[in-house]
Structure formats: C-alpha cells, structure tokens
Amino acid sequence: MDEADFTDFVTHRAGALLRTAFLLCGGDRGAAEDLLQEVLERAYPRWRRIRNRPEPYLRAALANAAANRWRSRSRRVAEVPLENAPAVTRPGHEQRIVDEDHVVRALHTLPARMRAVLVLRFFDDMSEADIAKALRCSTGTVKSQTSRGLARLREVLDDTEVPNLIHERTP
Template sequence: MSDAEFTDFVTHRSPALLRTAYLLCGGDRGAAEDLLQEVLERVFPRWRRIRERPEAYVRAALVNAATNRWRHRSRRVSESPLEWDLAHPQLPGPEQRVADRELVVQALAALPARMRAVIVLRFFDDLTERDTAEALRCGVGTVKSQTSRGLARLRELIDAATAEDPHPTTSRSI
C-alpha cells in the first residue's frame, strides 16, 4: 500500500522537486538529480509517518541536503562550471528567455545557501511565508528579511552582470 503511494508521489511530484533541487544546487542539473535521488531514498523508509504532508517534508529535506552539500563542497576539489558567454547581442524570442533564465540561475547560485533556499521556495515553488518558514524551520520574520535581502542582492547581481554586457540580456524584472 505505501509503496504504491510513494511511487505515485515520486511520479507526479518529481519534476517540480527536481526544479527546486536544480535552483538550490545553483543550476547544476547533475547535482540536482543526485540531491533529489538521495532525499527520496531517505524519505522512502519514513513514508508511513510523513505521507500526510510529504511535499513539505521533502522540500525541507532538499534544503537541508543542499545546505550540507555546500558545507562539504569546500572539502572537495573545486569544480569549474562551464561559462556561458553573456556578451551576445540581444536575442529574439525564446532564445532571450533562455539567456534571461541562465542569468537568474547564475545570480541565484551566488547567493548564500539559506537565502537561495528562501527565494526558491517563495518564488519558484510559490510557497507562502508561513510554509517557507515551516520548511526551513525558522520564523516568518526570518523568511521576510531573507526574502527582502535576497531580492535586493539578486537585483545587484543582475544589474552588475548586465552592466558588464553592452547588450543586456535581461530587463530588471526581479
């Protein structure tokens, strides 16, 4: 009985949870897939206990696991991400949205892990302040202040990236 419920949950919620993991991992899809897989493996034995609110539990576990990855990352050999050249002329249509998305993902990756988690849960997962606070095990006031500071920092990062580029790839929509 619980195996089928768990399978159904994974089948239907994995795309949204993978998006959350992707953003928490700073745009590294491989790390996001690994992170989600690790979390789902840890959740399965606890399924009977958490099946009433599994998504909230899994989101909190993703945030915690992502934070732990960043802590342990400093002990590993540093990896160099592939750089995407943002110095392209203005791109038309769907290509522009891809460039904008890359810029936002890069800016998110530059935020501290906790601040990134608040921004991802609030705006990409569309959680309320209270649900975000519950997922992160903190107060609503902390979520509010981290949201405010995080959005301000994202604006700074995006403005700095577009100032370096003579042909900005994004408008100030954050």
C-alpha cells in the same frame, strides 16, 4: 508501507521537485538529480508519516540537503567560479533560456540559506510561514532573508533583463 502510493507521488511530482533541486544546486542538473535521489531515498522509509503532506517535507529536505552538500563540498573542493563556466545553450526559446540562466547564476551567488528561501518562496510558491517551518527558523528570518536576497539579486540582475522571472509579492 504503501509503495504504490510513493511511486505514484514520485511519478507525478518528481519534475517539480527536480526544478527546485536544480535551482538549489546553482543550475547543475547532475547535482540536482543526485540531490533529489538522495532525498527521495531518505523519504521512502518515512512515507507513512509524511504521505499526507509530502511536498513541504521534501522541499525542506532538498533545501537542507543542498545547504549541507554545499558546506561539506566547500571544505573539500576548490570550486571554479560559475561566471567562468561555459554558458549552457539550448535550441528554441533562446531569450527565456538566457533569462533563466541569468537567474540561476545570480541565485548561485547567494548564500545557501538565502538561496533556499528565495527558491521556496518564488519558485515553489511556499508561504513565509511554511518556509520558516521547513527551514526551522522564524518568519522574521524568512522575511529578512527574502528582502536581502531580492536586493542582492537586483544588484546582479538588470530588472529590465529578467522582468517576469523574479517578482516581489505584496502580502
């Protein structure tokens, strides 16, 4: 096993993978860090097999692990609605932070699979075919989940409020 290669990959790509985990976890940084750690731990023994294309594999693993966590957690814990949670404030670039917070909160209202499709498509810039392969579903399912997810986000978000964060692509 090439430990240096794995370490180098994690050093350079952990930030981008953490962003994906953050969005999949509904804006909970602690849960995102735990999720990423768990996925990287499981990926390490498989590194030889996945080292040529690790990013799609890891993004799919994050999406699946997030959905599994959400399912098992919902059976055990009564969650506090996110809209009742205190708003996270950060200094500087306030409007962008507010906009991003609105998007994260809106994403959290979607079912886990739909959220995974939107995060992989619009935040990680994966193609529909790659998402379908990663989530083990058809391209048609990805397209319908994307369409429905964007429609639901538009209901929650005012398009003028968040103009540049989510945008529909034309093929």
